[in-house]
Amino acid sequence: MQYKTTRTARLLVSLALLSAGAGAVTGCGSERAAGSGVEAPGTGQEPRAESRARQVADAWDGSEAARQWRRGYHPMADAVQLPEGGPRDKADQRAFTTQNFVLRGGNDGPHLTVTGVKPGEMTLATSRGPATVPAWLFTLEGYDTPLTRAAVRPPKLPESPIGPSRDVPAGTLVPLGRLVEVAGDGRSVTVLADHGSCDSGPAVHVRETRTRVVLSASVLGARKGPCTGETIRARVTVRLTRPLGDRILLDAHTGRPVPHEGPHEASPSWS
Template identity: 50%
Template sequence: MRTTASRTVSRTVQLLIVLGLLSAGCGADKAGSSESEPAPNTRPRALEVAKAWDGSPAADTWREGYYPMGDPVQLPEDAFHNAADKEAYTTQNFVLRGDLPKTPEKDAKVRWRDGDSLTLPLVGARAAYEKLGGDNGSGPRLTVTGAKLGEMTLATSRGPATVPAWLFTIEGYDTPLKRVALGSSKQPKPPIGPAGSVSGALWDLDKLVEVSADGRSVTVLAHHGACDDGPAVDVLETDGSVVLSGYWVGTRDGVCTLQLLSKKVKVALDRPLGDRVLLDAFTGAPVHGAE
């Protein structure tokens, strides 16, 4: 087990309660100081999760499905021209100045490099545009002038795949913004339930951000609060799974606000992730990215 310096409503409520207790206990005479606390023993729960998943029907279902492990959006090659355009994308603020095509077909295929494929319902151009953010309000905007159906390469739980994508024409840019035109397969029911009380300081992870090109590291968004020194993630690797255990480290004295924060944490692996299931120790479920 290594330490490499969480998303349910109930977990958020629990976190706010804990942060409230920490805030109430902050001492004014030591404002701004930080106390080191021992890391929780995450191994027992991680072993339970790995044992439940390895060789299970749920793991077989995961390996047979389509589950994105990368960003569903690929930006234009010359993005971004200026700070306003970057802000517009970050705040998901777009405006449509043209027509979007109607979905030409109901289904489309995901194709993997080993020749396997899977047919899934196609997401229409309008629905894909809304996932980008749509007409989201005032402030800087990116202008979409049209779209056509194409393809893009995306990291998945079964390795890189060629997937259908909507290619949105962005005013002022020479190449399109691509957005995956498929939803993921139905999630398998985890063979183990979530962890119990927060007494062990174990927290659920927010989401997967990236799997490195060589599969030797994963980057996740991990939850923490305003009264600590940030999140940490332990990793347990088996032949069939990689279990990530998120928690926060340190306790800060002084005035503390009640916030649920997230921060990117890069986790190194002993060997490439491959088709092993990436799991959250707290939820007992796979960790995956945005759709």
């Protein structure tokens, strides 16, 4: 019975997500962290990388992909929100990570007991700007506020109107890791950018238009010599001249929207 209650609770969480696909969206090598965040440096951008950013912006302007993206629901923030204050201890953190939810009665090992569920709403960043979407609110034993999970599934991603960059030298333009966060006021975005152990770190340049924001990542100060093969993933905060809003956030290297991957939910794959 312990196995059955655990499995039932997991199904409850999964079915809650799948059952409310209808509903209006309103509003609108190895890896290691590189510290608390790096401001995008104000160095001049290499002309070929700048030209590529302009090509990506032009390709998306007025494209069918842009129309599909604007009509659709594409989260740019984690679709799961933990109770206020986060997990109480390491055992609860492990239970959240492994999705070990059980109905009242429990089981052995770290778990979270679901005592109730009801429909509600949550607000998160999306391709249409900040949006309020239908959600399921799970009451957890020992928590004053619920675990919230969006009840709307993103549609299939549109086909990009432009392919990956092939003409810009390695290091001058590299793919971004992922989108970490859009600031509450929309005036900055934080992304992950990769670099190696024999350089001065990453740079992320921005090209803004009325409907697009194109980010171009590169590696600064690459130097020769014996280097380890690790990939260092740094957080880079990019300031915008005005709020991101419903403008499409694009990666100059891939020609696609910058993917989001939260600790509990990931962007649909472009592959």
